Amino acid sequence: MEFKSKNLLSKIATNDGHGENSPYFDGWKAYDSNPFHPTQNPHGVIQMGLAENKLCVDLIQKWIRENPDASICTAQGVDKFNEVAIFQDYHGLKEFREAVAKFMGRVGGNKVTFDPNRIVMSGGATGANETVMFCLADRGDAFLVPSPYYAGFARDLRWRTGLEIVPVDCKSSDNFRITTAALEDAYEKARTWKVNVKGIVISNPSNPLGTILDRDTMRSIVGFVNEKNIHLVCDEIYAATAFRSPRFISIAEIIQEMDNCNPDLIHIVYSLSKDMGIPGFRVGIVYSFNDNVMHCARKMSSFGLVSSQTQYLLASMLLDDEFVVNFLRESSKRLAKRHHVFTKGLEQIGISCLKSNAGLFLWMDMRPLLKEQSLKGELELWHVIINEVKLNVSPGSSFRCSEPGWFRVCFANMDDETVEVALDRIRAFVLGRENQEPNKSKHRRKKCLRLSFSSSRLYDETIMSPHIISPHSPLVPTKT
Ligand SMILES: Cc1ncc(COP(=O)(O)O)c(C=O)c1O
DSSP, X not given: OOOOOTTOSOHHHHSSTTOTTSTTHHHHHHHHHSBOBTTTBTTSXXXXXXXXXXXXXXXXXXXXXXXXXXXXXXXXXXXGHHHHHTOOOTTOOHHHHHHHHHHHHHHTTTSSOOOXXXXXXXXXXXXXXXXXXXXXXXXXXXXXXXXXXOTTHHHHTTTTTOOEEEEEEOOGGGTTOOOHHHHHHHHHHHHHTTOOEEEEEEEXXXXXXXXXXXXXXXXXXXXXXXXXXXXXXXXOTTGGGOOSSSOOOOHHHHHHHOTTOOGGGEEEEEESTTTSSOGGGOEEEEEEXXXXXXXXXXXXXXXXXXXXXXXXXXHHHHTOHHHHHHHHHHHHXXXXXXXXHHHHHHHTTTOEEOOOSSSSEEEEEOGGGOSSSSHHHHHHHHHHIIIIIOEEOEEGGGGTOSSTTEEEEEOSSSOXXXXXXXXXXXXXXXXXXXXXXXXXXXXXXXXXXXXXXXXXXXXXXXXXXXTOOOSXXXXXXXXX
């Protein structure tokens, strides 16, 4: 008997909103089919497309070892098992909300006190962003999002909500700053398209730029949303990754200072995925200054609560002042060092990056290496970098950057030895050609290099089978 399969599933289930079919899947296929290992696969692809923070795992492990009673699945903590395991109130454990509010305050430089009663849980910032969208807008409405922006926004803000993103093009000539002119431009464009703009979503610090918003820019964005009477959602997931001055400023601090600001328009999304390096714990937070949004988000949080076991553990960890102070200090130090090693390594071979002081990545300027200044030119270079240099970096177009030639390079998801291998590979890529043509100008030499590289491979390469399927959803990593 033959079954009809058409229209068995919903539009959401069958549309492409998850974004899994993007060409960037190639990068993940390349990595998954040939992952680098220092001894077992030294010529494999190095994963530089994952914004993971692995630099302070040891500190968390040490704390867990020293505090076995904080885990309910240990001999020391098991007496609490029953109490914690049956807990399912969507307000969350009181201690957890207090601990997170305190942590957010500390990350923001103790300039603002966050109210534990406004802490709403969600499944990571992914869930938190979607929850806020569900609270603020209806299918067909739009949010302005300064570009380049986090690739996952295209899914998290749009897929299940049916919302639209209107990019706000930020230019390298402005150091990718968010200008009022660019905001006005996008807003007006949306209006001519007859799209109802409900707000702006920003990530501060920025993924993929690694920059933080300055006070004046934040004030002008707050002024803009007040004037238009639209919302501002600030994704502050990278708040504690600011490793050098100027310091990170939370939007909460800005609205505290501004007299003529309607706080009902302001909402923060937070998560411990990046600042603590624990994305697997799925701790996302919605913090809204709008009571109605806060209550609605809390009801919706039933769909993405943080497990009580995780809440219990983190409450204990984050209320340990000595640990938190030391963790944040050490994390900044290690991020700064890693950032320095990478930027210096690239600088020595003439590759510059956007000046940054936060995040887990660099925004690398490869424009001089493009064969042509176009999306095609960018993707061509990207394929060489993945397939021949064997680095899975992310092209700017995956962040909807309007200028070709920028690449995001993650630097905190690997150990020191892998960093050296990655830098050696980039060096070999860029300098190999220069040595062959010493009389050419630097710029010219770089241009020639990209042409030659594909014919003279530096590394043994097993031809990638096009039908190798990733064991993981590629979108799990690509979102980061
Ligand atoms: C700006 C931004 N928001 C949200 C997320 C999703 O984070 P989470 O793992 O907490 O869902 C990411 C992950 O990379 C991100 O970069």
